[in-house]
Amino acid sequence: MTGIRDLLGVDLPVVAAPMAGGPSTTRLATAVGTAGGFAFLAAGYRTPEAVAAEIAELRAGGHPFGVNVFVPTPVPVTEAEFRRYADRIAPEGAPYGLDLATADRVADDDHWDGKLDLLRREPVPVVSFTFGPPPAAVVRDLRRAGSRVLVTVTGPEEAAAAADLGVDGLVAQSGAAGGHLGTFTPAAPPAPRPLPDLVRQVAGRTGLPVLAAGGVGGGRDVADALAAGAVGVLVGTLLLLADESGTGRTHRDALGDPARDRTVVTRAFTGRPARALRNRFVERHDAAAPLGYPALHHLTRPLRVAAAGAGDADRLHLWAGTGWRGARAAPVADLVAELTRPL
Template sequence: VADPVDVVSFTFGIPGRDVVEALQEVGTAVVVTVAGVQDARRAVEAGADWLSVQSAEAGGHRSTTTIGERPDSISTVDLVRSVRSELPDVPFVAAGGISTPQDVAAALGAGADGVQLGTVLLRTREAGTNALYRAALGDPRFTESRPTRSYTGRYARALVNGFVAEFDAVAPPAYPLLHVLTGPVRKAATDTGDVEVPPLWAGSGWRAAGSYADRPAAEVVAELWDRGTTLTG
């Protein structure tokens, strides 16, 4: 508020109306990431300018608003349809597993106003992804990504490596304490090149990231959007 920016986005919770209005009064658009219709309604009631509607296909942390809540398995297209049906006039973007022009077209066709990309950009030139992570996204030994709270105590979708396989069933809902606890182990494993330990956050379409390896992120965004919108027309 003291030093305004164009957009402020929230996740893991919905800000109070007083927070939203304070930001809007200085010209900031407020975005709230939601994982279901109920939270989408709450975000709109709080005054959000637009929403990021995130499905179970998204890599990394799912934006549920309670720590112990196990995410559902709804697809991006189905969630978009549900939110659009309940909130016909609310602007929102779709997030989760969007990695091809066909995915873009499907999300727009289901009612989203735009799309948000994540995993598909992880091997682009500007991503800053470490070499171990980049290689893992193209490694054929990894055949599944799934939500796990084994790293942070909060559900996040990752490639299933040895750490996930061993600790997924016993990890407590203790975010961010578990995140702090596992941090040194994760860093040490990354430093030594042990791919079976660090979190390899990845959405359902992680394989497509290889198609865009080492390309400029802006070029990838433009290509997916241009080709996807062409398909919708």
């Protein structure tokens, strides 16, 4: 039976989840590796050149690591729907001098071909994919290059489709996870399942090794996922406040704000379902937000950048899973030790 050592090259079943947009840094990944765990770099929203530099830095450190890549599975939005939403949120940008109402409807593939060329040319120990299944030829090429390939799934049906591609393992992500849901069907995300139940369903359907992800609030959740059959557990939200993470100050402060009392799944910021702390932007616009990724991501990005710089947490995407109360400011080594103490 494939275990964590065979799949990831480490013995400790704690895995730093990829968190695109800033929190995942080489410093964080190095600290997790030094503590005995495994870390993913987040290639999302980064150029191939930037990813190559991070790979080179981590490779020099000597710890196993992985790279997570977004599969380009666009969620189309019509020009009319896009313009309606841009007009609706335009007042949010006014305090920052942003003219959101005239923003272009942008669609891109996040440098898909460039990143795959890099990973074929400079193989890393593990490559994971999210937002959908990669083409079978991509899985074949990466495995031939020497990488183990994982796909994020949110239910047993997706797991079966991913297994048919010949992947080495699966990341079973529950709906309690922070940030974007990795579902193949963003218009109809799966019903929430407790993480141990999801692990059992995915492992039972495919027989592949499974990494569990979503809603982890502490060591007890790690132990429960492992008892359900996971070989390792991804933690993301619990590392957002780590000393080595790249989480911005506005996001950090919001995670510790006792007035923020819940997380919600919203498409208001990016046009794809993602879990975040509820704030006023979500309250004002979630019900009216169309599906439309990456067009809505590009529309709201200047607003989110401005809000982060201004300390405006009510116009910022405060990605967080349901276990966010367990996050605390501390060195990664201390956080990893706490997560493994019940094992």
